[in-house]
Amino acid sequence: MRTTPTPSKARSKQIPRSTEPTDAIALLTDDHEKVKAMFEQYEGLGDRAHATKQKLAFQICNELMKHATAEEEIFYPAVREAVKGADDMVDEATVEHASAKNLIAQIVSMEPTDDLYDAKVKVLGELIEHHVGEEEGEMFPKARKAKLDLMALGEQLQARKDEIELPRRMD
Template structure:
């Protein structure tokens, strides 16, 4: 049975991650325009937090959410696109993590990563989540628990 709109499901959990990382990108953007002495160090820390959050999020989608949908859906083109988007984001994440000093290119890479993620989130919200919620027999509430447990494991802390 499809989960009701009021019940927290896998899509709700993933979208909560989307909203949290959006706030991190906003905080980074605010810092990018700051002239505070410690802004450079804060940007570096915030960028690393963004990269970690996105890496964990992509991992739980790729290990649990996408395979379950790929099995349940007839039309998987949106999933293929999402996986390509993940690959592009992972490439930028690797570039950002390899940099030790936040400079103009660092800011540009974080900004472009944010734009990639905005696009990816819109596609998930508008295409993938509605399809997932419409699939009969796909228990998104149970999947939420599985995603959360894996997320906690990857984060190394209670979420």
């Protein structure tokens, strides 16, 4: 018999699966935590861990592209429609995504030995940390209060994320 972990443990230890319905905010928060952990892992790598850095940076970029694309196509429009006065908040989040995507394209097209590679990964992490703080502190509470169908949105988000795969090189 399978036991279900408590919600706090489930969020930190389990990655949502497309076959299990997941609340949209829980899914997005899980993504945030997963990427944060990957950035922390990257920061701990030595100066000569080039192959590991490149592999991890690609995983970070891939996860961020899946997350951002699904959010822009599914979650943000739902928030814009359901939350009164959400236009500025959603517009700002969309611009932050565009900045992140620009850095992602640069990182994926580079070699880990190139000048500014580590700096670009670090700046991407800082941008994402800021973005996550705004989403979790402002957007998610407003979305929850708006009584969106977060389970249906979660299923749509996961299905869309499952369709997306970042090409190895974007140049």
